[in-house]
Amino acid sequence: MAGAFDFVPAIAALPLLAFVISLFFGQYMPKRGAEAGIIATAGSLFLSIWTALTVAGITGSATSYNENLYTWVVGQDAGAVTLHLGVLVDPLAALMLVIVSLIALLVHVFSLGYMNDEGETGLPRYYAGLGLFTASMLAFVFSNNLLMAFMFFEMVGLCSYLLIGFWFRDDGPPSAAKKAFLVTRFGDYFFLIGVVGVFATFGTGLFAPIGGSEMASFPQLAEQALNDGAGAAGVDTFGYDAQTWFTILGLLVLGGVVGKSAQFPLHTWLPDAMEGPTPVSALIHAATMVAAGVYLVARMYGFYLLSPTALAVIALVGGFTALFAATMGVVKQELKQVLAYSTISQYGYMMLALGTGGYVAAVFHLTTHAVFKALLFLGAGSVIIAMHHNENMWDMGGLKEKMPVTYWTFLSGSLALAGIVPFAGFWSKDEVLFEALIHGFGTSGALGTVYLLAYAMGLLAVFFTGFYTFRMVYLTFHGDARSETARDPEPVRWNVKGPLAVLGIGAATVGLINMKPVAVLTGAEIDFLHKWVHGPDEGGWPAALSTDLVHYEELLHDAANVSASYPVGGEQTTLLVSAALSLGLAVGGVLFARSLYNAADPVEHTDKLGGAKTLLMHNYYQDEYQVWLAQGVTVPIARAADKFDQGVVDGVVNGVSSVSLFTGSRMRRIQSGVVTNYAALMTLSLVLLLLAFVVVGGGV
Amino acid sequence: MAIVTEYYLLLSAAVFCIGVYGILTRRNALVFLMSVELMLNAANINLVAFSFHHGNLTGQVFSLFTMAIAAAEVAVGIGIILVLYRNFQDVDVTKAATMRW
Numbered sequence: 001m002a003g004a005f006d007f008v009p010a011i012a013a014l015p016l017l018a019f020v021i022s023l024f025f026g027q028y029m030p031k032r033g034a035e036a037g038i039i040a041t042a043g044s045l046f047l048s049i050w051t052a053l054t055v056a057g058i059t060g061s062a063t064s065y066n067e068n069l070y071t072w073v074v075g076q077d078a079g080a081v082t083l084h085l086g087v088l089v090d091p092l093a094a095l096m097l098v099i100v101s102l103i104a105l106l107v108h109v110f111s112l113g114y115m116n117d118e119g120e121t122g123l124p125r126y127y128a129g130l131g132l133f134t135a136s137m138l139a140f141v142f143s144n145n146l147l148m149a150f151m152f153f154e155m156v157g158l159c160s161y162l163l164i165g166f167w168f169r170d171d172g173p174p175s176a177a178k179k180a181f182l183v184t185r186f187g188d189y190f191f192l193i194g195v196v197g198v199f200a201t202f203g204t205g206l207f208a209p210i211g212g213s214e215m216a217s218f219p220q221l222a223e224q225a226l227n228d229g230a231g232a233a234g235v236d237t238f239g240y241d242a243q244t245w246f247t248i249l250g251l252l253v254l255g256g257v258v259g260k261s262a263q264f265p266l267h268t269w270l271p272d273a274m275e276g277p278t279p280v281s282a283l284i285h286a287a288t289m290v291a292a293g294v295y296l297v298a299r300m301y302g303f304y305l306l307s308p309t310a311l312a313v314i315a316l317v318g319g320f321t322a323l324f325a326a327t328m329g330v331v332k333q334e335l336k337q338v339l340a341y342s343t344i345s346q347y348g349y350m351m352l353a354l355g356t357g358g359y360v361a362a363v364f365h366l367t368t369h370a371v372f373k374a375l376l377f378l379g380a381g382s383v384i385i386a387m388h389h390n391e392n393m394w395d396m397g398g399l400k401e402k403m404p405v406t407y408w409t410f411l412s413g414s415l416a417l418a419g420i421v422p423f424a425g426f427w428s429k430d431e432v433l434f435e436a437l438i439h440g441f442g443t444s445g446a447l448g449t450v451y452l453l454a455y456a457m458g459l460l461a462v463f464f465t466g467f468y469t470f471r472m473v474y475l476t477f478h479g480d481a482r483s484e485t486a487r488d489p490e491p492v493r494w495n496v497k498g499p500l501a502v503l504g505i506g507a508a509t510v511g512l513i514n515m516k517p518v519a520v521l522t523g524a525e526i527d528f529l530h531k532w533v534h535g536p537d538e539g540g541w542p543a544a545l546s547t548d549l550v551h552y553e554e555l556l557h558d559a560a561n562v563s564a565s566y567p568v569g570g571e572q573t574t575l576l577v578s579a580a581l582s583l584g585l586a587v588g589g590v591l592f593a594r595s596l597y598n599a600a601d602p603v604e605h606t607d608k609l610g611g612a613k614t615l616l617m618h619n620y621y622q623d624e625y626q627v628w629l630a631q632g633v634t635v636p637i638a639r640a641a642d643k644f645d646q647g648v649v650d651g652v653v654n655g656v657s658s659v660s661l662f663t664g665s666r667m668r669r670i671q672s673g674v675v676t677n678y679a680a681l682m683t684l685s686l687v688l689l690l691l692a693f694v695v696v697g698g699g700v
Numbered sequence: 701m702a703i704v705t706e707y708y709l710l711l712s713a714a715v716f717c718i719g720v721y722g723i724l725t726r727r728n729a730l731v732f733l734m735s736v737e738l739m740l741n742a743a744n745i746n747l748v749a750f751s752f753h754h755g756n757l758t759g760q761v762f763s764l765f766t767m768a769i770a771a772a773e774v775a776v777g778i779g780i781i782l783v784l785y786r787n788f789q790d791v792d793v794t795k796a797a798t799m800r801w
């Protein structure tokens with residue numbers, strides 16, 4: 001009987017079909033192609049849930065799936081690389097499939113309200129883009145090797161470009177689209193080198209082994225190389241020490257992650273990407289595509305765990321980005337800009353968690369963030385519809401009474417983002433910080449210090465998160481209406497409210513899947529996500545894939561020398577202190593925002609920041625410095641290279657041709673057209689030749 | 701008694717030189733053609749003479765082929781001269797001087 005795993009490729013194939021249908025037949029459909037997308041993503045969601053249930057063992061015994069389905073390059077010689085397209089379904093992939101297809105479905109429905117009801121043109125192109133994006137992202141999630149992941153990673157980037165630039169007739173969107181494309185491509189350049197490096201080193205790009213030890217995965221081979229020497233594992237480390245080389249490879253792949261997940265210093269594209277339609281922002285730049293980077297790290301976590309240096313870099317980049325982006329979110333005036341910076345900041349937390357060995361925490365935050373950030377963006381979209389596409393928060397105010405559904409769901413998302421108990425963000429962010437704290441104290445040497453530093457930055461960012469989130473809520477929904485449109489907002493329909501309601505409930509409850517503090521305190525076995533990633537106790541399927549939590553924890557302890565210790569008393573006390581600290585800071589931020597902005601007619605307080613305001617308003621001059629890098633450094637170098645190319649390389653070629661042209665123009669004068677002259681020349685030449693033979697001797 | 705081979709070679713060289721001289725000095729296309737024939741036949745004489753000298757018939761057979769080819773060449777040559785005459789009302793080879801760069 002065909003099981004769920006036989007239909008996994010269809011999860012991605014359905015939206016791909018929707019892409020084709022929307023593109024070619026969209027204009028003949030009443031909703032301009034939305035139907036195809038909604039049906040396809042609903043199908044994907046159904047298949048994803050079925051897959052997840054199969055992995056969980058609810059429909060039978062727990063199982064997993066990892067097969068090569070299609071071989072597109074066959075390596076003939078010994079040691080040649082064979083390239084496959086394949087499917088890997090383990091708890092992580094199954095969870096992500098459900099998240100992506102759920103958000104995609106809701107965004108398609110929301111688009112009916114945001115795009116169709118607003119009378120936008122070019123909708124078939126829009127829905128085609130959404131379909132292709134969903135297909136690529138889902139295929140990326142179930143990729144079983146690094147190259148396939150890379151290909152769909154790029155497809156996702158392409159769709160992002162197409163959708164950001166959807167309103168290509170305006171000035172902003174095409175420029176933002178180009179920026180997003182170029183910045184992420186810069187990161188992907190390193191990723192590509194990393195992929196080639198992994199294939200050259202290990203001869204395989206598999207994330208998880210197929211059929212036990214028959215086809216080993218590259219994290220496995222790397223582990224073996226570290227334990228038994230590179231030769232024993234059949235790994236070529238190009239003259240480097242194995243550990244050093246794996247660090248280099250890991251950091252190269254990390255380049256793509258930093259670009260796609262908008263981490264410092266390649267985060268600059270994401271705020272600009274808000275030029276795209278809001279549902280696109282929700283789907284791509286908050287909930288799913290940006291998650292691709294973090295997901296990739298989680299996917300090949302067994303490889304990163306072998307390199308403490310790479311882990312330290314991930315933790316530091318994550319912690320720094322979390323704080324850095326949060327401070328910029330504080331001064332923004334546009335609704336979507338605040339959300340954009342909060343997105344960057346929240347992905348910083350996930351990187352922080354991965355870097356500090358909090359695998360479950362990262363996956364957990366990925367899940368909760370997908371729900372509450374999609375919610376916040378869709379809520380923002382609803383506000384934008386109501387405000388006739390004016391996004392400035394200083395023109396809003398008082399929308400609470402006019403749009404109650406949007407307000408309450410947005411509030412649910414904001415509480416989750418700020419990390420207020422018991423909303424989703426609290427549980428996940430608290431776990432991220434807790435893991436960073438205990439691993440920071442338990443690890444000796446520089447790595448522990450880095451962890452504590454990253455933890456401190458992450459903790460500080462909690463305050464800013466609470467502050468900017470509620471500054472946004474108060475400015476948008478509370479106080480008096482500050483403009484004509486805010487006094488009489490345009491009503492939104494069911495297709496906007498429906499997705500908001502689903503996600504609003506989700507943002508309030510999705511944290512309940514892993515209430516670790518409660519689980520530790522009461523001893524109740526309610527950390528479901530932990531169990532889900534952990535798998536059955538007897539080993540079984542996750543051990544066969546070596547992507548299970550047990551294996552990762554062993555590696556974390558043995559290879560990266562990271563261990564946990566509890567600075568304040570035992571586990572329970574530390575947990576309570578950590579939770580109280582982050583909750584206290586979050587509430588502090590919220591109250592501070594309340595004191596400043598919860599007024600009938602709030603005023604700007606940003607001027608009190610003095611010079612810092614200018615710095616923050618200009619995003620720490622990150623754009624300026626990157627533009628300077630491009631214009632002040634790259635352009636002169638390119639110009640010099642161009643000069644060399646034009647002058648020397650082309651000069652030689654052109655010189656040869658002009659010399660022959662010149663001699664040709666002179667030589668052709670002996671062609672008089674008179675036959676007698678030719679005959680004379682021939683005779684003369686023959687005579688000369690004969691004379692030469694006589695002189696030289698002819699016998700040579 | 702047999703004639704010594706050197707005489708044949710002298711004859712052939714003389715005929716060839718007459719042919720070359722004709723090509724270099726004359727302007728009439730027909731004379732051109734005749735001169736070319738002379739040069740060809742000088743080569744033929746050589747072939748036959750050496751064939752005789754070495755007691756080998758290959759050279760003589762070869763010269764038969766050469767004569768056949770010379771006949772064909774003359775046919776083409778006369779055709780060209782006819783066209784030349786039709787276009788220039790003359791068979792002066794220096795008049796047709798435009799077939800160049």
